[in-house]
Amino acid sequence: MTTPFLVAEKLERRVGDTQILAGIDLSVNKGEVVGLIGPSGSGKSSLLRAIAGLDPLTGGRVLVEGRTPVPGDGTVGMVFQQFNLWPHLTAGENVALALRLVRKMTRVEATERARAMLDRVGLLKLADRRPAQLSGGQQQRVAIARTLAMEPRLILFDEPTASLDPELTTEVLDVIRGLAETGMTMLVVSHEMGFVASVSTRAVFLDHGRVLVEGPAKAVFRDAEEPRLRRFLATYLQRVAWAPDPEPAPAPDPGPLTTFALLQQPGAAEAVPPPAGPEGSTMSLLGLPAASPAAPSGFSLLDPVPDPNQKDPKRGA
Amino acid sequence: MDWAFIEEALPPLLRGAVATVWVSLAAIALGFAAGALIAAASTAGSRGLRGAAALYISFFRGVPLLVQLLLAYYALPFAGIDIPAIIAAVGTLGLCCAAYMAEILRGGLATVPPGAVEAARLLGLTRAQTFLRIRLPIAARTMRPAIVGEAIMIMKASSLISLVGIMELTRTSQALASSTFMPLQSYALCGAIYLVINFVLMAIGWDRKRA
Numbered sequence: 261m262t263t264p265f266l267v268a269e270k271l272e273r274r275v276g277d278t279q280i281l282a283g284i285d286l287s288v289n290k291g292e293v294v295g296l297i298g299p300s301g302s303g304k305s306s307l308l309r310a311i312a313g314l315d316p317l318t319g320g321r322v323l324v325e326g327r328t329p330v331p332g333d334g335t336v337g338m339v340f341q342q343f344n345l346w347p348h349l350t351a352g353e354n355v356a357l358a359l360r361l362v363r364k365m366t367r368v369e370a371t372e373r374a375r376a377m378l379d380r381v382g383l384l385k386l387a388d389r390r391p392a393q394l395s396g397g398q399q400q401r402v403a404i405a406r407t408l409a410m411e412p413r414l415i416l417f418d419e420p421t422a423s424l425d426p427e428l429t430t431e432v433l434d435v436i437r438g439l440a441e442t443g444m445t446m447l448v449v450s451h452e453m454g455f456v457a458s459v460s461t462r463a464v465f466l467d468h469g470r471v472l473v474e475g476p477a478k479a480v481f482r483d484a485e486e487p488r489l490r491r492f493l494a495t496y497l498q499r500v501a502w503a504p505d506p507e508p509a510p511a512p513d514p515g516p517l518t519t520f521a522l523l524q525q526p527g528a529a530e531a532v533p534p535p536a537g538p539e540g541s542t543m544s545l546l547g548l549p550a551a552s553p554a555a556p557s558g559f560s561l562l563d564p565v566p567d568p569n570q571k572d573p574k575r576g577a
Numbered sequence: 578m579d580w581a582f583i584e585e586a587l588p589p590l591l592r593g594a595v596a597t598v599w600v601s602l603a604a605i606a607l608g609f610a611a612g613a614l615i616a617a618a619s620t621a622g623s624r625g626l627r628g629a630a631a632l633y634i635s636f637f638r639g640v641p642l643l644v645q646l647l648l649a650y651y652a653l654p655f656a657g658i659d660i661p662a663i664i665a666a667v668g669t670l671g672l673c674c675a676a677y678m679a680e681i682l683r684g685g686l687a688t689v690p691p692g693a694v695e696a697a698r699l700l701g702l703t704r705a706q707t708f709l710r711i712r713l714p715i716a717a718r719t720m721r722p723a724i725v726g727e728a729i730m731i732m733k734a735s736s737l738i739s740l741v742g743i744m745e746l747t748r749t750s751q752a753l754a755s756s757t758f759m760p761l762q763s764y765a766l767c768g769a770i771y772l773v774i775n776f777v778l779m780a781i782g783w784d785r786k787r788a
Contacts, residue, residue, distance in 0.1 A: 314695055332701035344692035348714045357710065358700035403696075410700055 265290040272319030280306045282469035293440045295460030296449045303469040304449040308416040337412030341419040343399040345391040351402045352387035377405040397428030417448045457481045465489045593749030594770050601732045608674025615679035637676035650741045666738040685720035725782025
């Protein structure tokens with residue numbers, strides 16, 4: 261594996277006067293999970309669509325295993341924000357259709373494989389339901405099963421949970437996390453920062469169609485120095501406003517100045533560190549105990565993310 | 578209207594009705610297939626194709642069907658094309674139907690979410706497969722009432738081909754009217770049979786979920 265699995269060179273896409281991708285270089289090794297973050301309109305989704313070959317490029321090229329992928333050649337699978345299931349087919353048929361038409365499986369083979377795939381995302385019992393009879397999270401899991409059934413070598417997730425409520429988000433993220441553990445190469449666009457931080461081996465911050473920051477997920481989330489990225493992460497953390505008000509407590513050593521330390525309420529950070537996390541970790545900001553007392557300062561966002569809705573210790577199973 | 582008349586009139590009228598049904602179904606099938614091609618042309622990238630489709634649709638929707646039938650009846654032999662009247666009649670009816678079907682299909686296909694098509698493309702379905710297995714069935718849900726309406730229109734419009742000598746339901750009832758001297762009864766029975774045929778079509782188009 262001397263050449264990276266995926267190489268994107270100077271990707272450019274311009275529509276009219278709008279520069280959507282402004283020269284993006286990205287290379288991904290096999291088995292890597294790359295998280296793409298950035299504000300709306302920064303080009304995250306456009307980058308995925310360009311890699312999938314759905315949108316034409318006005319410059320640069322994409323190589324997967326040394327070849328330019330053509331939509332439908334089976335190299336790249338994609339999971340969309342809106343699921344994009346076929347409403348006239350049942351869950352099972354959604355998964356089986358391409359197996360029959362593209363992989364030329366018999367109806368029996370395709371149905372069997374579709375059932376196995378649905379089982380993998382925990383939906384075997386709902387194989388005969390149509391999309392309209394499924395919850396959003398279930399629909400997205402069917403969409404993942406449909407993508408997996410074709411055995412792509414790269415899966416692109418385009419904001420897979422953006423139209424789901426927090427509970428449904430969890431069931432989808434769990435499936436994606438499971439996939440990451442199997443060594444699948446994936447690009448994940450998501451606003452679920454905690455998830456991106458924990459599942460990615462590498463994170464890329466995009467803004468205005470450029471890569472602004474790129475590096476190991478830890479570095480991008482913890483030691484961000486780039487001002488735009490800091491502002492972005494700060495805005496995100498402000499959303500988590502339901503975090504309990506920090507109680508006054510003796511101020512320990514604030515530790516190295518990390519982004520997350522900075523991200524806490526201005527003024528409060530140095531004087532009043534949140535109660536649970538010894539060093540003002542995000543977990544404490546989320547109102548949860550820091551995942552591990554040994555976690556380095558501000559690093560807890562990178563630990564497996566405890567779901568705020570389910571605090572029982574079985575969650576890792 | 579007495580039973581004796583009905584007993585005498587019904588057998589020929591039903592034979593005529595069978596002809597009407599066959600002619601109309603053939604025209605509707607032709608109209609749907611040709612309409613799909615025209616709908617594809619009218620949404621194509623090529624300006625020439627789009628222009629040709631627009632021309633086709635405006636001609637067949639703009640010229641009365643009866644005039645189209647007479648043109649086909651007189652112009653085709655004049656141009657040296659010698660085909661049986663029944664073929665010319667069904668063809669004209671079908672080509673006219675195609676213009677309306679094309680508009681229905683174009684509207685229906687526009688309601689298919691682009692994401693459903695993108696998913697099909699990424700999974701490797703060909704354009705034809707995507708059209709037949711994804712776009713058409715999804716569009717069919719919204720198009721069904723309009724298509725059934727068009728089928729009913731064609732079933733009734735097929736009465737016009739009686740004027741170019743095809744022995745279908747209307748023509749049969751005309752013959753019956755003059756041979757029995759009972760025009761009122763003949764045409765009443767004829768109308769009732771059209772009504773029954775179209776009730777069947779309406780039943781096919783009935784959407785239980787919407788009722």
